[in-house]
Amino acid sequence: MELTEKNIKALLDKLPQLKTEIQKVIVGQDAILDELLVAFLAGGHCLLEGVPGLAKTLIVKTMSQALHLAFRRIQFTPDLMPTDIIGTEILEEDHVTGKRFFKFNKGPLFANIILADEINRTPPKTQSALLEAMQEFEVTYGGQTYPLDKPFFILATQNPIEQAGTYPLPEAQLDRFLLLIKIGYPTPEEEFAILNRTTGTKKANVQAVITADEIIQAQALVRQVTINEDLTRYVSEIIRATRPDTTTINYIKEWVRWGAGPRAGQALILTAKARALLKGRYSVLMEDIHAMAPAVLRHRILMNFKAEAEGITSDRVTEELIKVVERKGAL
Template sequence: MQEQQITVLLDKLSQVSDEIAKVIVGQQDIIDELLISVLAGGHCLLEGVPGLAKTLMVSSLAKTLALDFKRVQFTPDLMPSDIVGTEILETDHETGERFFKFQKGPVFTHILLADEINRTPPKTQAALLEAMQERRISYAGTTYDLPKPFFVLATQNPVEQAGTYPLPEAQLDRFVMFIRVGYPTEQEEIEIIKRTTGNDHNKLSAILSADDIIALQNLVRSVTASNELLVYAAGLARATRPDKHQGEQDENVNEQTNEPCQSVNEHVRWGAGPRAGQALILCAKARALMLGRYAITVTDIRFVAPAVLRHRILVNFQAEALNITPDNIIDDLLAFVAVPTSPLQ
């Protein structure tokens, strides 16, 4: 790809964030994390109480991308066929012959908004699993490829609320990022009220095409990551695992102090798998590219670490009793794991 083409793509990418800001007040870090997950080619899960514009944020992103977009409202009575599709009986009007034809479901799109994904039972949640991982659907012995690019951008309510079905760990691991959406500041809330109670309605323009997104995803993978930073990302992922779950070759220890991370050993039941290290590097590369750099730094990894790791750490009952969350564990790990002495920081 020529340098001029890269410059045009990066200019378009910066315009996407500005375009979304027309309808979303504040939440810049969350918008950045959404874009990072798209550039990394992964799926994204947003969690927050009702009314924090999670759905609006995802739909606004979809509007700025010239891609097919479908929305599924997950409910307790939603069936897998409502997502994947089903066979219907049709008749050939010329021959009178009757045959089954596969009617594609809403998953056959570029961007699938899975709204309130934890409101539906596990059987239906699992219908997304193959689509998210393999980018294809198998039905009645036939495999159907999904369009490229394909993203699942899901929203969910906190699991403490009534009527929710927590996502299983296997499906959570398919999301490259788990973003928590918090309440706006006072000034942001005033601006939200001002915008939504007046006559002004901003229309969003499509900026990036499917080919642009694929080109940017390829560009992300060409961003440089030094060996020291690869080791650092792997160290962060491995440090999330208690000693008993580490490999035989090493332990959950700080190289400088040679001591294990106490909070992990005491409060973590299961840590992150190898996908976590892959996601850390890919998301760090995406962030670096968004900032106009072609090499990642420690800051990039540390920025994406909470969203990449929080859904991959399962705390034990003792941690729950003490109100210790995965985010608390991640804060400890970022202070615990030795930062590489690399020129790219």
Template sequence: MTEQEVNTLLAKIPVLKAEIAKVIVGQETVLDEVLVALLAGGHALLEGVPGLAKTLLVRTLAAATDLPFRRIQFTPDLMPTDILGTEVLEEDHGTGHRSFKFNPGPIFASLVLADEINRTPPKTQAALLEAMQEGHVTYAGQEHALPKPFFLLATQNPIEQSGTYPLPEAQLDRFLLYVRIGYPTAEEELAVLRGTTGAAGQKVQPVLGGADIRELQALVRQVSLSPELMDFVNRLVRATRPATSEVKFIKDYGRWGAGPRAGQALILCAKARALLHGRFATTLEDIRTLAPPVLRHRVLLNFNAEAENITTDDAVVELLKAVAV
């Protein structure tokens, strides 16, 4: 790409955010983290209480990016074939020959919303593992490629326990970012009330297409990262492991640390955030800002931490204090 083409592409990012802001009030940090996951080529898990526009955010992103979009409502009776697809027996009426044909499921879209993912049993949750990691689905021994880009956003409710199935660590690790959505400010909530109880809202116009997103994802990997910051990320991730960590907080409260995938995720996300802000060089701020959503689902705490109401976000804060640049 020429410099002019790159600049033209980067100029679309603030326009994209402005289009989404027509519908989504506030939540700037959440939107940034979702866009970081998209540009980094990963997936994101959104957690928040009901009514915080999680589903609306994903639908608005789909409209603003002009990507093929499918929503899957996860329920206790959902089966893997309801997600991946199934084979049907077809007959050629001319020859009488019968053969099986694969009918793709809703996972075969560029932007997929897995709504309330923790409401379905582990067997069905596991159907997403190959798709999220490998970018294809295997059915009856045949691989079926997913479209590119492929971006999966899952939502879950943090407050309901009845009828839910917590995601296992292997499933959580496939999500590049674990995004937590909080309540809006008083001013933002007032703006939501004004905008949703009157006349029809504004229509979102598509800004980025699939080709644009693929080019941005390629650009992310060209963003520079100094050897010092690379070393910092490596030491930060290794410090999450209680058996070898020199951080007292982790030794006292940690049960299990993050694996190498966490370091890869943090570097890619930091590069994506730099590009999101129009920079081709990663800064320490990029890494510190994205450490919580990258690590909060990859660090497990022990019973002592639970008894003292210590969260994984608390652990990340302590790690950032203890690990020197």
């Protein structure tokens, strides 16, 4: 269906309502919610990193309620097999003819929003099955391909402090996540509000404000948001400057083991477009690129041992990089 100007306005008006509904349950975390909604509008997947008890699961569940979409949670464990998430064939019998046949029984991946809880606790074979679903929006079983429902959004979580017995995600799989979102502790005021709101009898009622079809329309609309050539060139300069073998920036050569690939540039432009749309604009501004750069690049810039020993993070590299590229006059 072709969107008219009236339909587009009605659709854009629903995006702030979506955040309002989520905030009925989630206290604070404004930046986190914005990044999640940006990723969803851009049609990508997110990796959430934070210590236990910071409402990672609750954020995802509440978001699915406000979006009126099918939600499934998969608790990743060391004994989880690919068939546990994809599905498997079961033997059934036709009661009329008596003939037996195999029928594919769909697994929990066949939903719109998937919470992949503690993804780094499952073996590489199961992680790879999830990777195909993330990249291809389909799964394969027994030589047969099954398309996944759209919209399809995977939110994976990992705990940064308990690494014993885990299977760290390889760089190639990390790159498939549009954003790496870090969730920190709440402020004193937010923590008071959390305690006050969650220890009584009152329960928030989250209303669904947007349908699956409207989400797909919004995702298509993101692609139509304009970005001028100067900003595109600016993004390209940032991405290319992260690579120690080609950059002229000394601290990149000193601290970075591996830089970001072209997919990082695509992610930065798409998320900047989605953020612009979320803010009610039809064109990308510099502030959109600056706002999205840390979450786009923090898992795509791999630090070397020297940087880790000195406590230098990819977030700091990104922050410095933006300043340097601007000073060089990319615009």
